[in-house]
Amino acid sequence: MELDEIDEQLVRALQRDGRASWEALAREVGLARSTTKARVRRLVDECGLRLVGAVHPGALDLNQMGHVTVEVAGPALPVAEQLAALVETSFVTTTAGRFAVTAELRTTDLDAFQRGLSRVQAVPGVLAVQVLTYTHLWKDPYFPPGPLSASGSARQFDLDAADHALLSRLRVDGRASFAELAEVSGLSPGATRARVLRLLGAGVLHIGALVRLTPLSRVHTAGFAVSLGGATEGVAEHLTAIDEVDSFAEGIGWCNGIGSIRAGSQEAVFATLERIRALPKVRALESWTHLRAVKEEHDLAHPLTT
Template identity: 30%
Template sequence: MNDLESSLIHRLRHDGRASFSELAKSVGSNRAIVASVVNQLLASGRVRVLAAVHPRVLGLAVLAHLAIKVSSSSDDILRQVESLDSTVYISETTGPFQIVVEVRMKTMGELYGVMAEIRRLSDVVEVNVLLYERVIQSLFLGEEPSLEGLVMDQTDIDIMTILQRDGRAGFAEIGEAVGVSMSTCRSRVLRLLESRVIQIGAIERRSDTAGDLVFGCGVTLRADSTEIERFLSAIDGVSFVARTIGRYSLVATIAVDSQRDYNRVVRNIRALPSVSLLDTWLHTNIVQERFEDSLDKLMSAAN
């Protein structure tokens, strides 16, 4: 991947509907070249731009990170965990825990039930849970949505469903599909974005990031999280940061280009005065990374 492609993908992660002119200005190129590169990335499937609905809108108030320790091959356990409705991220990892799972659900009771179900699986030795107190940075999980006074109807749901498949679909195309004018469609999409009900961004096909080292880190702090939040916000490869309740104060996911970069990032985190402990684990095989939500969930949330 060349520098222009990398810059465009980085920009599209933050604003998946940025126009070709806006993208060209941000990367210092011309519109025609940018349009050609973006269209090639999308047509090849290397990059997808899609909308994600904030879990709070769907009534999913409990977000958690599960670390699973197994006593033998993890293949069968991975298949069984992947069949659970609540999972949005599953990865094989190095270290004392062999599987990391992210789940989203409505209640603590549901979380307890999922953990009990996983613990009953053959060869599962331990399940350790971290509750997300606040998600600080994520590809698709931004600030809390502003839902006061917001009313969504079937047209909004239909629009969101289309954007989950193609976040760069044109207003005219979406409007025709859902039975409203282009201007009405534009107003509705902007309202959903401004209220943070949805976020639209780019994701890369994992096979095209195979050269990256993707690692997770768990941090215990001796002070508040301001210092490390500021540090992590300046690293391009950071895709996820959350303050947590459990054995760590904060967890993060970071992609780097090399072992040298990994060592540099880890050393710099450990050198922060507010950090008392840093554990890391490599994500060796990302099994599931789900961004879309079903129409049933959207309907339930709207009603």
């Protein structure tokens, strides 16, 4: 189903705030509240839009994150499906380019990350892997930016049973009503609202539209890796200021940083890549096109436990 510009505006607004009121969304697109609500309902019911809560990895004690690009021998999909079955992977895609498969790993620490990487390398059909272990999230549609360290605010947040119940429910339905959330949390609707706002304010939770590889529209999604001549800081700030750059993480490994681009056309993707190449200190840029999401964290989210 083809989306028009108003639909695209709604998706972008919901990506920023998946619990935005109907009135706020109506003001965003210049339509009546009832029309706006009907539009969003159509996006959810007919187009497969999902509004979900993303829990910061640090709140789940997943303190080590990284990106793996995979070269394969033979068909890519069986490899991607086996990678998706690993508990360490949170996101797996098939791609067009030198790397047939990409994956993101999230583990408790570096030792667990290494064990997960060994399992990736042991999957039949995996020919070679290139790894970037994240040290800093500069931009991500689901998590607040900042260093991946034990001092992050999400890691200092003390979660109790009610918090975990709320997070589990919101991972499935980011727009669940406070009355519905009160039922699972055991709190009053007022106390539930205060808890949800606290989780959002602390960066533990972000509620938004799941859009990384959405089939909703004509948006093209590409990945890229940059190698720099010098410190990432400064370059990363310029890079993440580009609207089409959807995410960017700095790390240690085969390149200095990895990110993604979302744009309305192949020409816009190319123009964004050209802007990145023109940034100071960028010495090399490699890119690939994401074709299919084989595993998306929110599709396969397991209930949280205390």
